[in-house]
Amino acid sequence: MDNKIELLSTISLKHSEDMYKIVNVLNRTLKDQDLMFGLALDDEDQDKAVFTIYRT
Template sequence: MEQKIEKLSTVKIQKSPDVYKVVDALNRTLKEDDLMFGLALDEDKEKMVFTIYRT
């Protein structure tokens, strides 16, 4: 069974050491609502990319 993941929104933010805690809390709280949140370093490694997905 294939699960489709739809990207809803992406935003670049300033790099912060604690932002992963927010992403973790969102994932734990909203997974039952079929939402998933991602965080990655941008190519220049000075910013982070925050993405919201519907699963």
């Protein structure tokens, strides 16, 4: 069984306090379609967040 995670898309956005809520609802809603969403602060600019979409 291959458990490879495929990176589909990444975008850098202005950080917003509630962005994690969008990522949370996307993960809960679309996990059955083998999609996973991530959110992290940009290492170089703490005012930006990196939103990532993966296929699991």
